[in-house]
Amino acid sequence: METTYEVRVDGIRFDAAHFATYGGNCEPLHGHSYEVAAQISGQLGDDSLVVNFIGLKAILRELSKELDHKFMLQMGSRILEIEDTDTAWKVRTPANIGYVLPKPDVVALPIDNTTAERLAEWFAGRLLHWLEGKNASNLRGLTVEVSEGPGQSGAYRLERLPQA
Numbered sequence: 001m002e003t004t005y006e007v008r009v010d011g012i013r014f015d016a017a018h019f020a021t022y023g024g025n026c027e028p029l030h031g032h033s034y035e036v037a038a039q040i041s042g043q044l045g046d047d048s049l050v051v052n053f054i055g056l057k058a059i060l061r062e063l064s065k066e067l068d069h070k071f072m073l074q075m076g077s078r079i080l081e082i083e084d085t086d087t088a089w090k091v092r093t094p095a096n097i098g099y100v101l102p103k104p105d106v107v108a109l110p111i112d113n114t115t116a117e118r119l120a121e122w123f124a125g126r127l128l129h130w131l132e133g134k135n136a137s138n139l140r141g142l143t144v145e146v147s148e149g150p151g152q153s154g155a156y157r158l159e160r161l162p163q164a
Contacts, residue, residue: 016070018031021079024079038143040056066107123144127144144156
């Protein structure tokens with residue numbers, strides 16, 4: 001039987017604006033005070049750690065800073081019309097509402113929707129890339145949770161992580 005340990009960090013916060021799409025519609029532009037948490041499972045490494053808390057918190061803070069005080073634009077949207085200009089992003093919703101967003105205020109994300117679940121998936125992918133760079137062969141699972149507010153969160157889990 002293999003022993004598995006878990007570590008979790010939470011309390012990483014950022015504020016951002018978005019509008020999620022659902023049912024062929026787009027919700028009104030609004031923002032949240034988001035919170036990100038990550039849980040990593042695996043065996044203990046040489047230092048009796050699954051992963052170092054300090055490094056894990058640092059990478060989550062770095063990723064959160066990319067989104068902090070930005071409009072999160074879902075570049076893979078199936079229903080938004082998105083135009084990239086020299087100075088702005090132009091977005092048109094199915095209800096024919098148009099937005100012109102200055103480029104410095106937008107982070108263009110390679111996701112289809114800015115739901116908590118897709119944001120958690122984006123964080124998990126970036127976090128996995130960081131972990132792979134650390135040659136962390138002792139890891140078995142990664143879960144990232146993104147909360148939009150009290151009692152409202154989405155999560156993404158990767159199991160059986162690739163071994164270094």
